Amino acid sequence: MDKCVNLVKLSVGTESVESLMAWQEMRRRELPEGLPRHVTRMWPKREAEILNGGSIYWVIKGLIQCRQRVLRMDEVIGEDGIRRCAIILEPELHRTLTAPKRPFQGWRYLKTEDSPADLPAGKSQEEPLPLELSQALAEIGVI
Template structure:
C-alpha cells in the first residue's frame, strides 16, 4: 500500500479555490503540472511515489486529494535546495474528515485516509464549511 501526505491548503476556502490556485502560472512547473514546493524532502519518497496522494485540508476538513507523480529538486534564488511535489492535475473529492491545524506536511498511512466520494457525488454542491465540520464531528459524513 502506498503512503500518503496530508497538507493544509492555506488561503483557500473551498476545493474550487484550490483548483483556481493550481491553475495559476505561479503554482505550475515548466511541464504545466501543479506542484507544491516545500523545504523538507520526504525521507519515504519511494513509498509516496508508489501510488501515494496528497490529502488537502481546507477550512479544517480533509476535502480532496491529488496523486503524487514525482518529486523534483528545486534550487531557489537563495541557493537553498527544496522539494517540488509534482501533482496530477485531477483532484478527487473525499469524504470530509476533521483535521486540527499543523505545520508543514505529515505522512498519512493508508488506513487513516478518508474514502473517495463516488463519481455521482463529486458534482454535488459543497456544503458550507461550518455544516461540513459539524457533520464530520458527529460522523455523518
C-alpha cells in the same frame, strides 16, 4: 514491494476546493510542464512509499476535502541556494469524504488506512454541504 503512504497538507488561504483548483490553474501556466506542484523545504524520507500510488490530501477550512496523486519529486534550488523538494501532482483534484484535521505546520504522513475515501462517482458534482454543517457532521463521525 514498498507499501503506499500519503501526505496531508494545509491549503493555507484556500476557501474551497474550487478556489484551490483556480489557484493551481493560474500557477500551472507559469510552469514548464503545466503540472501543479507543492514546493517544500523538507524532502520526504518515505519518498518510495509516496511514489507507490500516494496522494497529497488537502486540508481546507479545517477539513480534508480533496486529494491529488503524487507523480514524482523534483529537486529545485531556491534563489537562496537551498535545496527543496517540488512535489509534482496530477492536475485532477479528487474530492474525498470530509475529515476534520487540526492545524499543523508543513506536511504530515497519512497512512492509507487513515485516509478519507474518494466521493463516489457523481457525488463530486453535487452541491457541497455548507462548511459549518460539513464540519459538524465530520466532528461527530457522520461523514
